[in-house]
Amino acid sequence: MSQSVNRQPGRYFEDYPVGAVFAGGPVAVSEEEILAFARRYDPQPMHVDKAAAEAGQFGGLIASGWHTGALMMQLLTRYFVPSPGNLASPGLDELRWLLPVRPGDRLSLRATVLTARRSRSKPDQGIVTSLVEVLNQKDEVVMTLKPISLMRCREPSP
């Protein structure tokens, strides 16, 4: 079962069956934003110093991995997170930064539901895990992670 949809109002736990795919984008990554984010949160030479970055292992400025994660979250709120069904995220597993993200890149999201189960203790809640892939404009996967999402159910368990 596969479906590729944008965010719709009125989504709940029941709308995230195993195998469902949620996709969307892109969001553009500018040099200005890479520098501003990294100056505050990750001031390493490869993220904040153009000359050092060009001489370094990546051959140019690259985005902080946490900046890529924040942009992924922006896409997740647009194309995956249910509304009004979202409750919270307890965390995520297996985050991998696979390729550098550079100024001018355009990132898109593909989220595939891996598991979906109702809470044993709370009949109005469900837990969804998914594989999230972040792709650049060449369709290369630059980042993957497996977030855990706590969602409201449309219909509580009996």
Add this chain to the structure above:
Amino acid sequence: MSQSVNRQPGRYFEDYPVGAVFAGGPVAVSEEEILAFARRYDPQPMHVDKAAAEAGQFGGLIASGWHTGALMMQLLTRYFVPSPGNLASPGLDELRWLLPVRPGDRLSLRATVLTARRSRSKPDQGIVTSLVEVLNQKDEVVMTLKPISLMRCREPSP
């Protein structure tokens, strides 16, 4: 073996033995920054809408989990990441958001080395995994994760 140190210049893979502890902080979390970060990256009501957040499950505005992660990275660059020995991070495992982060909180870092091994293929590189805990001003652990760090060795393997 345990040591609690701030970031020193000249650190390499060899300075991260199993059990070593790196700690530091705090960084303050302002309402203004919570709102600015979330408006750009995570515009959900609990992060951007004070009135909705006060009426919601957390009883007030809370920071985006990715904002807490970005602040953690700021502390990591100050107190953990080796210089000049840092190469890159391939990713992280088991990130958990345990407690909300609120305006006025002050966050600190404690990173404990879990594993440290030399690369089999690259004699001048090593791989360190650690348990990172982010604590608030009440010494409550608000977030944990296990980052993977690729570092240069001071002395290459023979």
